[in-house]
Amino acid sequence: MAQLLPEALLDAIDELGRLPGVGARTAERYAYYLLKAQPSVSEKLAGSLTQLHRGVKQCPVTFALINTDQDVSPLYDDSSRDKTTIAVVEEPLDIIALERTGQFSGTYHVLGGAISPIDGVGPEQLHIPELTKRIVDDNVVELIIATNASVEGESTALFLQRHIQDAGLEVKMSRLARGIPVGVDLEYADQITLSHALEGRRDL
Amino acid sequence: MAQLLPEALLDAIDELGRLPGVGARTAERYAYYLLKAQPSVSEKLAGSLTQLHRGVKQCPVTFALINTDQDVSPLYDDSSRDKTTIAVVEEPLDIIALERTGQFSGTYHVLGGAISPIDGVGPEQLHIPELTKRIVDDNVVELIIATNASVEGESTALFLQRHIQDAGLEVKMSRLARGIPVGVDLEYADQITLSHALEGRRDL
Numbered sequence: 001m002a003q004l005l006p007e008a009l010l011d012a013i014d015e016l017g018r019l020p021g022v023g024a025r026t027a028e029r030y031a032y033y034l035l036k037a038q039p040s041v042s043e044k045l046a047g048s049l050t051q052l053h054r055g056v057k058q059c060p061v062t063f064a065l066i067n068t069d070q071d072v073s074p075l076y077d078d079s080s081r082d083k084t085t086i087a088v089v090e091e092p093l094d095i096i097a098l099e100r101t102g103q104f105s106g107t108y109h110v111l112g113g114a115i116s117p118i119d120g121v122g123p124e125q126l127h128i129p130e131l132t133k134r135i136v137d138d139n140v141v142e143l144i145i146a147t148n149a150s151v152e153g154e155s156t157a158l159f160l161q162r163h164i165q166d167a168g169l170e171v172k173m174s175r176l177a178r179g180i181p182v183g184v185d186l187e188y189a190d191q192i193t194l195s196h197a198l199e200g201r202r203d204l
Numbered sequence: 205m206a207q208l209l210p211e212a213l214l215d216a217i218d219e220l221g222r223l224p225g226v227g228a229r230t231a232e233r234y235a236y237y238l239l240k241a242q243p244s245v246s247e248k249l250a251g252s253l254t255q256l257h258r259g260v261k262q263c264p265v266t267f268a269l270i271n272t273d274q275d276v277s278p279l280y281d282d283s284s285r286d287k288t289t290i291a292v293v294e295e296p297l298d299i300i301a302l303e304r305t306g307q308f309s310g311t312y313h314v315l316g317g318a319i320s321p322i323d324g325v326g327p328e329q330l331h332i333p334e335l336t337k338r339i340v341d342d343n344v345v346e347l348i349i350a351t352n353a354s355v356e357g358e359s360t361a362l363f364l365q366r367h368i369q370d371a372g373l374e375v376k377m378s379r380l381a382r383g384i385p386v387g388v389d390l391e392y393a394d395q396i397t398l399s400h401a402l403e404g405r406r407d408l
Contacts, residue, residue, distance in 0.1 A: 003278060004299060004300050004303055005269060005296075005300065006274075007259060007271060008255045008256050008257075008258065008259025008260050008271070009256065009259070009269060011252040011256075012256045014252070015248055015249040015253075016249065016252075018249070019234045019237065019238075020234065028297060029224060030223045030224065032297055034223075035257065035269075042254070042256050042257065043253070043254060044219055045220065045253055046250040046253040046254045048212070048215040048216040048218070048220075049216060049238065049246040049247070050247060051212045051215065052215075052235070052238060052246050053212075053243040054212065055210055055211060055212025055213070055215075056210040056239060065210050065213060065239075067211055067212070068210075070210075075208070091236075092209075092236070093232055095208060
């Protein structure tokens, strides 16, 4: 079969197809959209991708993502935030989700994943030593373990709880509440969520 | 609210969010995936996007997309293809779909869209004069009008049919068959498709 599309377009389709969840058709759609748009659209996208790794590093204390020219995360540096309360999350983007609630004024600690033997991720790959160091250094009183509600997230929470107790660190530990999401009818809630909701019922 | 993510990451999320059908969450996912991957992944993607417009132009005869260094579409240039049969399509990517069938050995003509008064696209924006020129120059005997099965595609097909008849060009014109797609149960076929399938029934 003769080559049906110009090489430059095939290349773009190929590379766009590496994005997560993007199949051949979607990649074609993206590439063709960019081709029909002003060249400045794809040039700006290209520019931002070239700068992506150069402009981003990890905070050495919290492991949040920060600008290359920053020393530590601005959320940690902010004197109005309570350093004695830490929300422990799996990934940097989880911080955004929690910050959007506007309900948390403590600081964050990014583990860098969750324990998952299938994916070959053990506790030694997570930023746990740095967390125990912070608990001591900042006299932390509360740890909110905000890992995902997945099997890996739950295992990680359990591991952290035991690990910190075993290390003899006295710190209050909690886990985000499980229950029925706002706007969801009882009849559509799954069994496990409903069990959690019953277990965690609150007095009126 | 303090800036929660590094600028370089925010930029990449912004630019990825311009792709069609990509919302904020998907753009975050793409950007974070690229950030976790080797820098070469985003650099190669950036490189392909920079080259996209430079490496692609329109064939002056068929309006298919071709390499900048090609004169005409290789599908048109190919002496084994029948220049007296033209499949008329709306967009360049439609050629790929038809080529994948392996059933067509004629040539293509890309209209560059379909007539759509709502979007301000009239017949004068489509490559129709170039099509009538080809019909004369190449002694075309059959025109397969392969526009989409949408209102715009149907209007365009009807317009083309009348336009070519009015121009006094003697050429056989056909339209792709409408009917029940392979693998679809009769009970799930919509009414209009089913009417077309009845109308276009074939003797056994």
